[in-house]
Amino acid sequence: MTATGLTLDQMAWRLAQELEPDxxxxxxxxxxxxxxxxxxxxxxxxxxxxxxxxxxxxELEGTGVVxxxxxxxxxxxxxxxxxxxxxxxxDSFALARGGRLDAAILGAYQVASNGDLAxxxxxxxxxxxxxxxxxxxxxxxxxxxxxxxxTRDGExxxxxxxxxxxxxxxxxxxxxxxxxxxxxxxGRFILEEVAPGVEVGEVSAATGAELCTEKTCIMSLPR
Amino acid sequence: xxxxxxxxxxxxxxxxHDDAVVFIGGFGRGGVPENLIExxxxxxxxxLTIVSNNAGTSSTGIARLLEEGCVRKVVCSFPLAKESxxxxxxxxxxxxxxxxxxxxxxxxxxRAGGAGLGGVLTPTGVGTDIAEGKQVIELDGRNYLLERxxxxxxxxxxxxxxxxxxxxxxxxxxxxxxxxxxxxxxxVMVEATSEVAVGDLDPEAIVTPGVYVDAYxxxxxxxxxxxxxx
Numbered sequence: 188m189t190a191t192g193l194t195l196d197q198m199a200w201r202l203a204q205e206l207e208p209d210x211x212x213x214x215x216x217x218x219x220x221x222x223x224x225x226x227x228x229x230x231x232x233x234x235x236x237x238x239x240x241x242x243x244x245x246e247l248e249g250t251g252v253v254x255x256x257x258x259x260x261x262x263x264x265x266x267x268x269x270x271x272x273x274x275x276x277x278d279s280f281a282l283a284r285g286g287r288l289d290a291a292i293l294g295a296y297q298v299a300s301n302g303d304l305a306x307x308x309x310x311x312x313x314x315x316x317x318x319x320x321x322x323x324x325x326x327x328x329x330x331x332x333x334x335x336x337x338t339r340d341g342e343x344x345x346x347x348x349x350x351x352x353x354x355x356x357x358x359x360x361x362x363x364x365x366x367x368x369x370x371x372x373x374g375r376f377i378l379e380e381v382a383p384g385v386e387v388g389e390v391s392a393a394t395g396a397e398l399c400t401e402k403t404c405i406m407s408l409p410r
Numbered sequence: 411x412x413x414x415x416x417x418x419x420x421x422x423x424x425x426x427h428d429d430a431v432v433f434i435g436g437f438g439r440g441g442v443p444e445n446l447i448e449x450x451x452x453x454x455x456x457x458l459t460i461v462s463n464n465a466g467t468s469s470t471g472i473a474r475l476l477e478e479g480c481v482r483k484v485v486c487s488f489p490l491a492k493e494s495x496x497x498x499x500x501x502x503x504x505x506x507x508x509x510x511x512x513x514x515x516x517x518x519x520x521r522a523g524g525a526g527l528g529g530v531l532t533p534t535g536v537g538t539d540i541a542e543g544k545q546v547i548e549l550d551g552r553n554y555l556l557e558r559x560x561x562x563x564x565x566x567x568x569x570x571x572x573x574x575x576x577x578x579x580x581x582x583x584x585x586x587x588x589x590x591x592x593x594x595x596x597x598v599m600v601e602a603t604s605e606v607a608v609g610d611l612d613p614e615a616i617v618t619p620g621v622y623v624d625a626y627x628x629x630x631x632x633x634x635x636x637x638x639x640x
Contacts, residue, residue: 236583237513238586256582256584257440258583273583275590276514276587277590279514280514284514314489314501315510316488316510317510318488319512321514321515322513322514323514325533325534325536352538352539353538354538355537
């Protein structure tokens with residue numbers, strides 16, 4: 188039997204539940220953006236955007252006038268929450284490295300069981316785009332990675348040692364995939380939750396490193 | 411204080427020369443001094459090293475300089491954005507050099523350059539390709555890379571308002587790299603959307619004091635930062 192697993196929206200919803208009230212959170216480009224609409228506004232999360240926005244509001248949908256002076260890191264039009272502010276780039280990254288980010292939500296090519304993260308460059312490529320990922324990954328107090336459990340070719344993305352060029356070492360604290368939620372503690376992957384309808388054994392088989400499944404529970408999703 | 415030189419974009423870039431290192435503000439399309447860039451293009455300079463976060467967006471900003479053949483090297487954090495089509499074409503043909511710098515490291519190297527420091531120690535990039543050839547220094551049990559300060563011959567800065575003293579305020583996230591670049595170049599040119607009288611800017615709100623500014627251009631273009639979505 189082949190695991191079906193979670194949709195992107197379900198993965199994003201599950202990650203959104205991980206954020207605690209009043210956290211300051213940086214959201215990377217790509218898959219992480221799917222998380223924002225699922226975050227309960229009552230939690231009063233402050234979103235940080237690397238280009239100097241503290242208190243970034245939701246993306247602005249639809250056509251109309253685009254304000255190029257208020258774009259997200261992914262260059263999409265956004266709003267500013269009441270009480271939000273702007274800083275220059277050095278201060279924006281001082282905030283990230285300086286320990287003010289409770290969490291960063293980042294996409295990943297690979298995550299290793301020691302917490303190493305790869306998300307900027309493909310193996311053998313001449314170059315890649317780092318953007319703010321290296322600074323944010325080493326600065327945030329928690330790095331929450333969101334990614335599919337396997338590559339399109341069926342290779343595990345959760346591995347014992349990175350084979351992709353690293354972005355930062357020993358930083359990832361939790362991984363949210365289509366098959367479950369995997370915490371990283373003391374150099375080990377711990378399957379905390381498995382997606383409904385997926386067997387624990389299937390997750391182990393799809394993981395390129397030892398997976399601790401002693402305390403795995405089945406994820407509960409909203410109806 | 412003597413008023414700063416108010417010029418046209420063409421005059422502002424007059425003293426720029428081939429092979430110069432040039433800071434250009436902006437992040438995506440926000441805070442890019444597009445009129446100054448256009449003036450540099452018209453001057454047909456060659457061999458420039460451009461330091462900016464991105465490598466040009468579609469055919470605007472740094473993409474224009476690349477198109478005109480002015481650029482030898484790009485130093486940036488995010489070269490391969492979907493919209494950086496001009497850069498990617500030249501890079502793949504080996505016609506432009508690239509140095510990729512983590513965004514926060516780039517910001518801090520520029521800040522250090524403006525602050526008279528030789529460099530910074532950052533934990534960013536330890537154990538990655540970025541650390542190659544760099545000194546690693548351990549302090550209190552944590553490893554840091556020694557990153558050199560960065561300065562430029564010229565900075566092209568985009569501001570929202572300028573006064574005749576050269577004092578600047580910015581608009582929203584168009585601030586980005588502009589204030590730190592203004593502090594770290596030998597000759598600083600500002601393109602502001604509007605000019606106001608001395609005293610009109612709240613001293614508490616001025617982000618870049620005029621002492622950093624050498625010349626400015628006021629280009630009324632209320633529509634510049636806004637465009638209609640396709």
